[in-house]
Amino acid sequence: MLVLAWGRVVSVDALVDAVWGVRPPATARTQVAICIGALRKAFRAAHVDEPVILTTHPGYQLLTDSCSFDARDFAAMAASAADSARQGRLEEAVGLHRKALDLWTGPALSGVAGQIVEDEATRLEAERLSTYEALFDAELSLGRHHEVLPELSALADDHPLHEKLRHSLMLAQYRSGRRAEAAEGFRSWRRRFVDEIGMEPSASIHQLHNAILQDASEIYLSDGAMSRPDRRTIPAELPADVPELIGRGEELAALDALLDDMAGQPPKRTGVVAGTAGVGKTSLVVHWASRAWESGVFPDGLLYADLSQYEWSHEPTTAHVLLDRFLRVLGVAAESVPQRLDECVSFYRSTLAERRVLVVLDNARTLAHVQPFMPGSGDSRLLVTTDGRQDPLAVGRGAVRVDLDALALPQAAELVTRLVGERRALGDPTAVRELCRLCGGLPLALRAAAGRLIAKPHWSVRNIVYRLTEEHRRLEELSAGGVELRAGFERGYRGLSTAAARMCRMLSLLDAPHFTAYAGAALLAVDPAEAEDAMEQLFDMHLVRVAGESHEGTLRYAFHELVRLCAREKVLVEETEEERLAALARFSSAQLAFS
Structure with missing residues (x-):
């Protein structure tokens, strides 16, 4: 863990979580200290005189000045x-x-x-x-x-x-x-x-x-070996389509506006699908794109990239690498790809202008990242998924915007029924409704729960409901779905300011369905206006939703249930027990004073 962090401080709580997960022994922190001591002793035995591991609140740090790291050397x-x-x-x-x-x-x-x-x-x-x-x-x-x-x-x-x-x-x-x-x-x-x-x-x-x-x-190569084909390749890079797409008819119809100019209407060359982690953004765009591909609308290919797999700390370099890949997939020789980013963007747009290609960029952290990939003129289209609520005009005038919400109860129940079969679902409709509630209507979570049921044919729906009822086990019980939810939450969480990230963590301590800026202000000991700014950042990243107004006219916010559980994991790792108790004490005092 210290090597992977490479010079950054790793908290003791993070080390405990990495080794033991959600069920650490009571002696976990002591065992970590013992292990650190053993590592230091091993370095001394190897005649390394200078310090290698530094104790720094809230944990430990690897001093990298005199170290080398083969994974970094490999990447370079x-x-x-x-x-x-x-x-x-x-x-x-x-x-x-x-x-x-x-x-x-x-x-x-x-x-x-x-x-x-x-x-x-x-x-x-x-x-x-x-x-x-x-x-x-x-x-x-x-x-x-x-x-x-x-x-x-x-x-x-x-x-x-x-x-x-x-x-x-x-x-x-x-x-x-x-x-x-x-x-x-x-x-x-x-x-x-x-x-x-x-x-x-x-x-x-x-x-x-x-x-x-x-x-x-x-x-064939000209010298008697063989060469790269001269003809254009036709890429089809989409992930597998999801056959059970439930309750997304209006959203699919909205995306059809990307095809309007092909029928003589003003062009809309960019589409943006936004929503919280696990709400089904990727499933929606892949289903729409697959349908468009099968109908022959984009005969020159489908390009796809999951932007969460790329490092955007050096944005121009990453954009150039991805543009290079797209151009080579479209049949452009590697030596013909321009070295400067601005020239590469121009070459990419010129290439797309001569073709009818759909480019799908999944999991964009910010819409600024997708600017280089926007088509210029012609019939090519760009379709983006993101957690943020940024103005679609940020990526181009007239972009099609779709904000995706969790499935309503009837659609969520229909999805579960299709996945696990009518016999199991209709045998206990009350349990199906409770399962949908515990998963918050998120398709990813529902698919994960249904996957558990499919793998366990001797379980009833009530069995999985019982296991999901315990909050501290719910994400683990959702198995692969829980992992993906965590990854989506992490993407949004990393994009927050320091104040908004702490607000996200601290709000998860409240056992209340709704909260206002005043509650957040008490938890963080900040001004209510500052707290509301932080909450609006959480809203922008689909980490909270607006749940109406209080009697005093202030906005009430609410977590999605599974997002709250992810935030609760964060607060237990990144805040000390003393900090958590102090925040709750401030909140209780504010509640008493208000009442």
Whole structure:
């Protein structure tokens, strides 16, 4: 945890949570101190004289001046390799990619348990595979299909559902004279892909398969090897569609305004879908986009990116990396992508102006991040999901705006019924209604709960309701759905100011359905106007909703129930017991004075 934080202070509570989760032993804080002492002793035994771990409130900090971190070195080398490839220096790019990959000596963080560490290991493994993809692209562009074939084949076997590795393997096999092996390998791989994923592979790999069957000259290099196809590729990058989309007819119709100018109406080139974590923003846009794709509205492709997977602390660099990927997916040679961001944006818009492409950007933290991806003229469209309520004019005049709310009880119950079957749902409609209430009508939470029921055919709906009733277990019981809700909450939470983040944490201490700015002011010991500003930030990020007005005319706010539970986890980690008790004491005193 200290290494992953890399120079930042890690609180004792965060260390306890990482090791033991929501059920730490009574001696957890003592055990952390013992472990820190053992680490310091190990460094001294290794003759490291200078301090390595510093005790800093509210926890510990790794002093990084005399340390190196292989994951950071790997990321820096991989980024340098990508820059070299963009500038056409493929030999240099190959060397840097190899040097970066040589830092790996096995699975990242192997043998270390805990959700936080396992999530980081998953991210690092994805970065490793991405570096291998770029390496093989460069090697194949240099005509080294024979040389990379053994390594590429082994890696593709280790990751049998990885589409890009299979694409590169087929190309290397074909260029090495193994046409039948490439074609038959694709057929068996496709069957497994469809069986396990439940959807067809992308149009790009189907096109390569057809080119191999036809022995197409377009995949030959001019020197007798083979080259990148000259024809435009047609990407189809959307995640799998959700078949059970309930109660979103009006929202789907609103998004249809993006197609109006194709029928002679004034153009609306950008759509924004906003809502709280788990409300179904991604499901809505993927369903709409899939429907548009099937109807042939966007014949030149669908581009998709989850912006939460990118680091936006260096926004221009990240935007350039993503634009580079989109352009290459659309068939632009890597060496043709401009190095300057402004030139890359212009080139991207010129490329889209000649085509009819839908670009979907999921989980934008701020709408400013999507500005470079807006189409200029032409028939291409941009569709964005975000937690924020920013003015749609921030991304373009006339944008289509959809604010997504939780499902009403009838629609939520219908979703549960479709997922678990009429026999179980209609057998206890009261339990179904209670399940919908406990999940707050959030489709993600309802799907997670239904998934538990499907996996446990001997459970009734009342079984899962009973397990969800205990607040401290609810997010864990929702399993994968709880994890996604936490991730969505984290995205909104990280975008808050310090005051708003603390307001979010402290409000979760109240066992009340509604609260006003006066309650927040008491909890934080601030002016009511300052408290209301903080609450409005929470409203802007869909972390609270407006629940009406009090008798005195002040606004009343309310948490979504599952968001409150996420905020409660934060306050227990980031605020000391003394700070929590003092805040509640101020609130109680204010209530008594007011009454």
